[in-house]
Amino acid sequence: MPNVRQLDPSASPLDYFGFELRRQREKAGLTLKELGSSIFCTGSLVGQIETAHKIPQREFAERCDAALMTDGTFSRLVGLVLRSQLPSWFQAYAEMEARAAYISTYQAQLVYGLFQTQAYARAVLGVEHQETLDEMVAARMERQRILKREKPPVLWAVLDEAVLYREIGGREVMREQLAYLLSLFGRPWLELQVLPFSAGQHSSLMGSFNLLRFDDDPDLHYCESYDQGHMTANPQVIRERSFGYARLQAEALSPRDSAALIARVMEERYGEQPGPDARPVA
Numbered sequence: 001m002p003n004v005r006q007l008d009p010s011a012s013p014l015d016y017f018g019f020e021l022r023r024q025r026e027k028a029g030l031t032l033k034e035l036g037s038s039i040f041c042t043g044s045l046v047g048q049i050e051t052a053h054k055i056p057q058r059e060f061a062e063r064c065d066a067a068l069m070t071d072g073t074f075s076r077l078v079g080l081v082l083r084s085q086l087p088s089w090f091q092a093y094a095e096m097e098a099r100a101a102y103i104s105t106y107q108a109q110l111v112y113g114l115f116q117t118q119a120y121a122r123a124v125l126g127v128e129h130q131e132t133l134d135e136m137v138a139a140r141m142e143r144q145r146i147l148k149r150e151k152p153p154v155l156w157a158v159l160d161e162a163v164l165y166r167e168i169g170g171r172e173v174m175r176e177q178l179a180y181l182l183s184l185f186g187r188p189w190l191e192l193q194v195l196p197f198s199a200g201q202h203s204s205l206m207g208s209f210n211l212l213r214f215d216d217d218p219d220l221h222y223c224e225s226y227d228q229g230h231m232t233a234n235p236q237v238i239r240e241r242s243f244g245y246a247r248l249q250a251e252a253l254s255p256r257d258s259a260a261l262i263a264r265v266m267e268e269r270y271g272e273q274p275g276p277d278a279r280p281v282a
Helices: 013-027 032-038 043-050 058-068 073-083 088-099 118-125 130-148 161-165 171-184 235-251 255-270
Strands: 102-107 154-160 190-195 209-213 220-224 229-232
Touching (some): 013 043, 013 058, 013 073, 032 043, 058 073, 073 088, 088 130, 088 209, 088 220, 088 229, 102 235, 118 130, 154 161, 154 235, 161 190, 171 190, 171 255, 190 235, 209 235
Parallel strands (some): 102 154, 154 190
Antiparallel strands (some): 102 209, 209 220, 220 229
């Protein structure tokens, strides 16, 4: 009989998930193959997750709960597992982001992480994380679940116009991404503006940043360098960045004009283009 890797459930969220999955499967009297068949995957995948060699996806966790009648246990655990796949320096911010009541963000180069499509996120993260790309993308998609809560945070985003023109992942990926941005307009508790090139010099030329506000905790300012994030609740920093953000909002296009610009860029830059043999229509 082959050796089965024994997991220490206290070692990590991933190990705990695998340990609990095996325990619940064996309690139900199911083989790996039988559980796999009931949740539409292979027994091999179940085994890899039970031994912490593979990261579970949310859909997998939800199907396990249904098949094993575990009352949402794995659906709750998978959030911790996926968050643990984020860079260690980012995990503290992700935890605070999930608790925030109000998020303000300015993005100078890329679409805000909570707004990224899966294909766009895959292209961005694939530059430096090929070996763990699936896990990183899944973790980013998991972060976005805060926008689907019954009571989501109030979110105000200002994107630099450069974000719309920086071609990430190719034309089809960008078209899908801009179409998704357009779908956000009109959502309750969410506003999106574009800071146009015509704004010239502005209060955030130093780069992207986020402001988090909480019901019962001090406000936080967050920004990133190449290999780490920086969070501070320093009142002077919060005061300066809050005022700077208000100036960005004032200089940005209105939400209606921002939507019109995004739609125009989507069609003119990423729309259908004539092929090399195309002839003008008379």
